[in-house]
Amino acid sequence: MALSVRLSALVALSLTLSTEAFAASTIMVKEDGEAGGPMTISLDHASVPAGDVIFKVHNDALSEEHEMVLVKLKSADETVPVNAAKHRVDESKLKSLGEVADLKAGKDGQLKVKLAPGNYLLLCNIKGHFEAGMKAKLTVTP
Numbered sequence: 001m002a003l004s005v006r007l008s009a010l011v012a013l014s015l016t017l018s019t020e021a022f023a024a025s026t027i028m029v030k031e032d033g034e035a036g037g038p039m040t041i042s043l044d045h046a047s048v049p050a051g052d053v054i055f056k057v058h059n060d061a062l063s064e065e066h067e068m069v070l071v072k073l074k075s076a077d078e079t080v081p082v083n084a085a086k087h088r089v090d091e092s093k094l095k096s097l098g099e100v101a102d103l104k105a106g107k108d109g110q111l112k113v114k115l116a117p118g119n120y121l122l123l124c125n126i127k128g129h130f131e132a133g134m135k136a137k138l139t140v141t142p
């Protein structure tokens with residue numbers, strides 16, 4: 001009797017531990033900015049541990065559509081290539097890991113990805129938005 005109670009307590013403990021070990025990190029992403037003005041992407045965490053990461057993206061703009069593209073950088077100080085004529089980042093030269101596309105003003109979107117340790121960049125690649133400031137770095141730690 002006493003043994004089985006202890007065993008079930010152990011099972012409950014190990015279940016709790018394994019759930020925590022594999023829990024996803026959640027990053028709240030806020031996008032803002034109207035046409036012609038400064039635009040931003042801000043994250044509530046600049047760094048998360050490697051593993052499943054859920055990006056919960058909110059477009060806080062009044063009327064402007066935004067998006068969130070996640071790319072992996074080769075190093076923390078890598079600058080991404082911008083096509084000046086198109087006013088957009090050249091995504092063909094980057095490794096995109098996914099995106100929340102076409103997020104209308106006031107709307108929410110979500111992206112879940114498994115991230116390895118390294119340096120990442122979140123950006124909005126609607127014409128002119130990257131140049132207006134829509135980029136944010138993320139560090140994933142081992």
Ligand SMILES: [Cu+2]
Nearest residue numbers: 066067124129
């Ligand atoms: Cu945008």
